[in-house]
Amino acid sequence: MQNNNPENIIEALNVNRYFGAGNLALGNFTVSVPRGGVYGFLGRNGAGKTTAIKIIAGLLRPDFGTVRVLGKDPFTFTPADRQRVGYMSEKQILPVNYRVGALVKFCAAFYPRWHHELVAQLLGKFNISCQRKIGQLSQGTQRQVAFILALAQRPELLILDEPAATLDVVARREFLDEILRLLRDADGGTTVFISSHILSDIERIADHIGIIAGGQLIVSEPLDDLAESVKKIRFHSFNNGAANFAYPGAYRTISGRDEVLVTARVRDPLTVAQCAQRHGASYEIQDLNLEDIFYEISTR
Amino acid sequence: MFLHLNPQSGEPVYRQMVRQLKQRIATGQLADGQQLPSVRDLSAELHVNPLTVAKAYQFLERDGLVEFRRGQGTFVAADRDRFSKAQQQKLIAPAVAQVVSEALHLGLSVGQLQQLIRQYYAKQQS
Numbered sequence: 001m002q003n004n005n006p007e008n009i010i011e012a013l014n015v016n017r018y019f020g021a022g023n024l025a026l027g028n029f030t031v032s033v034p035r036g037g038v039y040g041f042l043g044r045n046g047a048g049k050t051t052a053i054k055i056i057a058g059l060l061r062p063d064f065g066t067v068r069v070l071g072k073d074p075f076t077f078t079p080a081d082r083q084r085v086g087y088m089s090e091k092q093i094l095p096v097n098y099r100v101g102a103l104v105k106f107c108a109a110f111y112p113r114w115h116h117e118l119v120a121q122l123l124g125k126f127n128i129s130c131q132r133k134i135g136q137l138s139q140g141t142q143r144q145v146a147f148i149l150a151l152a153q154r155p156e157l158l159i160l161d162e163p164a165a166t167l168d169v170v171a172r173r174e175f176l177d178e179i180l181r182l183l184r185d186a187d188g189g190t191t192v193f194i195s196s197h198i199l200s201d202i203e204r205i206a207d208h209i210g211i212i213a214g215g216q217l218i219v220s221e222p223l224d225d226l227a228e229s230v231k232k233i234r235f236h237s238f239n240n241g242a243a244n245f246a247y248p249g250a251y252r253t254i255s256g257r258d259e260v261l262v263t264a265r266v267r268d269p270l271t272v273a274q275c276a277q278r279h280g281a282s283y284e285i286q287d288l289n290l291e292d293i294f295y296e297i298s299t300r
Numbered sequence: 301m302f303l304h305l306n307p308q309s310g311e312p313v314y315r316q317m318v319r320q321l322k323q324r325i326a327t328g329q330l331a332d333g334q335q336l337p338s339v340r341d342l343s344a345e346l347h348v349n350p351l352t353v354a355k356a357y358q359f360l361e362r363d364g365l366v367e368f369r370r371g372q373g374t375f376v377a378a379d380r381d382r383f384s385k386a387q388q389q390k391l392i393a394p395a396v397a398q399v400v401s402e403a404l405h406l407g408l409s410v411g412q413l414q415q416l417i418r419q420y421y422a423k424q425q426s
Contacts, residue, residue: 036351037351173347176347177347180347180349180350183349183350184340184343184344184350188350200307200308203308204347205348205349206349207349207352223312224312224315224355227310227311228312287309287310287311288310289308290308292310
């Protein structure tokens with residue numbers, strides 16, 4: 001198998017996974033995540049996101065296909081391999097009867113690179129007392145504890161499944177800053193694989209974007225490339241009416257009375273100019289942000 | 301260093317950085333030979349991915365506006381290549397197109413627009 005490019009920290013090839021007979025969660029799911037940086041993994045509910053993440057984290061076995069994380073099958077990870085990967089699941093369940101301090105101590109014992117000062121600093125910053133029992137903390141605060149535990153491992157690969165959904169705005173910003181700090185401290189050595197519905201968060205920190213739909217990865221590329229190439233174009237002032245207008249390869253076309261709105265990949269603005277010229281029309285090109293792009297691509 | 305970055309504007313963040321840094325270099329807010337913050341520091345200050353800052357610096361370096369000095373950091377290039385006439389016109393064209401279409405929309409004549417541009421030019425130079 002040739003998917004062992006050391007540049008990629010995660011490689012999945014043609015992964016299929018069924019739940020029950022004929023209920024396909026992932027169908028030929030293929031992804032390559034480059035080492036270093038933040039990979040934002042997006043998809044609608046039910047698109048197969050969490051299944052893919054669990055397979056990458058080594059918690060589910062694919063029915064078919066191969067997965068390599070840090071160059072190895074995550075299902076064969078040794079304890080030493082596990083120490084290199086941090087994972088925070090969508091529904092993290094921490095032991096409710098533990099006090100925060102005791103839980104930290106318990107986890108620290110497993111990780112040789114455990115960052116004690118960071119834990120103390122973040123508990124202080126988020127105002128979480130070591131004496132409190134986990135069960136007494138709010139959902140959001142429990143989330144913050146789980147996040148601190150994942151960060152303290154200083155992992156090479158940090159997998160975060162919908163980590164910020166229950167956090168307030170301030171806590172989310174602090175959370176994003178800590179991810180960026182992890183990247184800076186590792187100086188290019190750390191990769192964060194994060195799924196979220198909060199696309200403004202992803203847009204703030206990610207450099208790579210993957211979009212999953214219907215159990216398949218339909219987009220995987222640098223965020224900048226996506227933002228620079230997916231555009232909305234308004235064609236207007238048609239010489240001979242807009243009736244026969246079509247833009248090749250458009251994600252979406254909406255026809256108005258004397259105008260047409262198209263969402264498409266624009267690799268070269270010249271293509272748009274030529275299309276306008278063929279139809280005797282004028283045009284303007286608009287930028288789209290990540291939320292717009294996600295909507296246009298995942299609903300077409 | 302404060303830059304105004306809006307990750308949700310649809311314009312890639314590194315481009316927003318390049319645009320604003322170019323403007324500061326052009327207006328002398330960043331002096332020739334001045335050291336820029338390290339990628340690490342600027343990423344922390346602006347709350348953006350260090351790869352984004354590195355990319356912005358690379359684009360500025362490619363355009364000859366900054367230079368990397370080994371082991372020292374990134375500096376505003378002292379002997380910057382001035383742009384050729386053609387390059388200058390290409391770079392300014394989108395902004396001009398925007399202004400002209402706004403002027404048409406508002407019903408300003410070419411003369412009125414020229415008058416305004418002269419005023420602003422004089423103000424910036426003084």
